[in-house]
Amino acid sequence: MARxxxxxxxxxxxxxxxxxxxxxxxxxxxxxxxxxxxxxxxYAEGPSIxxxxxxxxxxxxxDLKLHDIPNTVKKTMAVLSKLDVDITxxxxxxxxxxxxxALEGLTREDGTRPLLIAVTQLTSTDREALENELLIKEPMxxxxxxxxxxxKNSGLDGVVCSPLEAQKVHEVCGAGFLxxxxxxxxxxxxxxxxxxVMTPHEARKAGSDYIVMGRPITAANDPVAAYHxxxxxxxxx
Ligand code: C5P
Numbered sequence: 490m491a492r493x494x495x496x497x498x499x500x501x502x503x504x505x506x507x508x509x510x511x512x513x514x515x516x517x518x519x520x521x522x523x524x525x526x527x528x529x530x531x532y533a534e535g536p537s538i539x540x541x542x543x544x545x546x547x548x549x550x551x552d553l554k555l556h557d558i559p560n561t562v563k564k565t566m567a568v569l570s571k572l573d574v575d576i577t578x579x580x581x582x583x584x585x586x587x588x589x590x591a592l593e594g595l596t597r598e599d600g601t602r603p604l605l606i607a608v609t610q611l612t613s614t615d616r617e618a619l620e621n622e623l624l625i626k627e628p629m630x631x632x633x634x635x636x637x638x639x640x641k642n643s644g645l646d647g648v649v650c651s652p653l654e655a656q657k658v659h660e661v662c663g664a665g666f667l668x669x670x671x672x673x674x675x676x677x678x679x680x681x682x683x684x685x686v687m688t689p690h691e692a693r694k695a696g697s698d699y700i701v702m703g704r705p706i707t708a709a710n711d712p713v714a715a716y717h718x719x720x721x722x723x724x725x726x
Contacts, residue, residue: 528554585639606667674688
């Protein structure tokens, strides 16, 4: 799949989500956004919201961040693969055994499967929590790169990471290993709770394969214009 802007639809019900996506129908430039469905919307509405959004022609990144024993994750991934999503994910902290089992579960009988990417360390986990709560003493960057390498060695397609880590991930895991990066803001935009951010243009320079943008698009006065601006800055500028 080509590089793209993924819109995080962090809404709590189907109506709000579908009304939002309706705005992208029609208009001069017809492009249906690649949609990220996270836990909030999935737990509220279940698989039907995924089927509905897919049936409207959107690509879907199902961001459920699985983390459990390998057998449970394998069986869950087998269920998710039937939803025909384009990307889904898990926590690399579940270990290579879990990641390999996930991949097996996700792969359909005909050999096809959605892309599978791993969360390395959540960007909300800081140095102090890593050291004092998780008892991981290595520097954060080393932890992220090791988890990314574990994901690659398990056969996964890429990682979710900060755009600031995208370049290093490509150096360590290869150019073809996907980096999907949230924490993207327009130059003059509010950062919200994202601490370390890049613009779409900077993320492109840093080598992000996909940028994930939520509030800069969903909360914009004109979401369609904001989406097209993100596309332009990420793909063209
Ligand atoms: O609104 P905003 O652009 O900050 O949305 C970013 C999206 O990416 C949210 O859905 C958030 O859950 C997700 N995400 C993130 N940081 C991570 C992993 C996922 O912001 N490390």
